[in-house]
Amino acid sequence: MRHDLTSLQLFVTVAECRNLTRAAERAHLAVSAVSKRIAELEAQAGTPLLQRLPRGVVPTAAGQSLLRHARSVLQQLRALDAELQDFAGGLKxxxxxxxxxxxxxxxxxxxxxxxxxxxxxxxxxxxxxxxxxxxxxxxxxxxxxxxxxxxTPLRGLVGLPYHADRLMAGVPPGHPLARRRRLAFAELLDHPFVGPHADSSLAQLMVQAARAAGKPLRQRVQASSFDAMCRLVESRVGVTLLPDGVLRRAAAAGTLHAITLSDDWAQRxxxxxxxxxxxxxxxxxxxxxxxxxxxxxxxxxxxxxxxx
CATH class of the missing domain: 3.40.190.10 (Periplasmic binding protein-like II)
Structure with a gap:
């Protein structure tokens, strides 16, 4: 069936008014025009959609089904129009x-x-x-x-690819590892750490990597922000593990050294x-x-x- 939106709207109006005359007045149409539209819908459906009563009309079982779907279609179209208007005036x-x-x-x-x-x-x-x-x-x-x-477990959410980043080691100037350009995480475990928040995915990754390396993770301090972690490393409290983009800014200022990790999991x-x-x-x-x-x-x- 091919449905005409004007006819669907008229059918909804008739069903709500329960009277062809009142529906015609609301739609600003002649009663004959409304009656013709309803007849065309019934011809397409192959079954009566309205039961004619002495003082009006009521939807038949088929009419109730059409009414439900017509309201849904018209509501979706109104939502579509509203969204397109938002785009026309600038996204809001x-x-x-x-x-x-x-x-x-x-x-x-x-x-x-x-x-x-x-x-x-x-x-x-x-x-x-x-x-x-x-x-x-x-x-x-x-x-x-x-x-x-x-x-991070997504618990049924949709996950879309975003950026990749690389974790690097950060050590203070003068540290025994400061002249290294590349090392394995296992070597870093021989030194005390400035670690991230215990509930962070980075903290959990470090614990798993230490367990896999068979060495303890000695966290002298845990900080809640990357900036605080960098400052603590600069103060020689310990070494750390942070994203490349974070460490390289501090390394460029000469306050600590950033060292590439050779471990595959360092690429996230x-x-x-x-x-x-x-x-x-x-x-x-x-x-x-x-x-x-x-x-x-x-x-x-x-x-x-x-x-x-």
Whole structure:
């Protein structure tokens, strides 16, 4: 069947008014025109859609089915029109973004700046959390989108490829390892650590890597921010493990040395996480597309299929 939207709207009006005359008045049409539209619908359906009563009409069983679907179709079309109007006047909306520190310190600031320059009417709310907390927030609806390490269990969320980053060792000037350009994590374990927050994905990765190396992880201090970890290493409290983009800034200033790790797991993949791509609102979907486009340009080989 091919349905005419005007006829569907008229049928809904008739069903709500339960009277052809009142429906015609509401639609600003002649009663004969409304009656003709209903007759055409019934001819297409091959069954009566309205039961004629002495003082009006009521939908038949088939008419009730048509009424339910017609209302759904018309509601979706109104939503479509509203979204297109938003795009015509500039993208609007509010997006709640939760992300791990790795993404917030290396990639998101510049990408968010360019997104807001392009879409100034979008309001972004940004919070830093551990990977597990980001997944919980997105799953519960407290956040619209998140960025986590690929090692974080997604608990049924959709994971889209984002940037890859590399973990590096950070040691203070004058440290026995300071002249090394490359080393294995097992060698770093011979020295006391300045570690990250215990609940972070980085902390969990370090514990797993130490266990695999058969050596204890001696964490002298644990700090909640990358900046604090760098400052503690600069103060010779211990060595650390941090993303390349974080350590190289401090290394460029000469306050510590950044050393490449030879371990394969030091190369990490970040993911953008959503509850459902298809139901994301336009502002969220546009932000996700923007972030993925930047990551694709930075590392074309890093893009891959979505995960759950």
């Amino acid at each position: 909306g509010q997006v709640r973004l939760h992300a791990v520190a790795t993404a917030l310190t290396q990639f998101l600031p510049g990408e968010i700046e360019s997104f807001l320059n392009r879409h100034p009417q979008v309001l972004l709310s940004i919070e830093e959390h551990t990977g597990a907390a980001v997944v919980r927030a997105v799953a519960s609806g407290d956040a619209d989108v998140g960025v986590v390490s690929a090692l 993949q970040l993911l953008i996480v959503l509850r459902d791509e298809d139901t994301a609102d336009p502002a969220t979907r546009t932000l996700v597309d923007h972030l993925q486009a930047h990551a694709q340009r930075a590392d074309p080989a890093g893009a891959g299929a979505r995960t759950r």
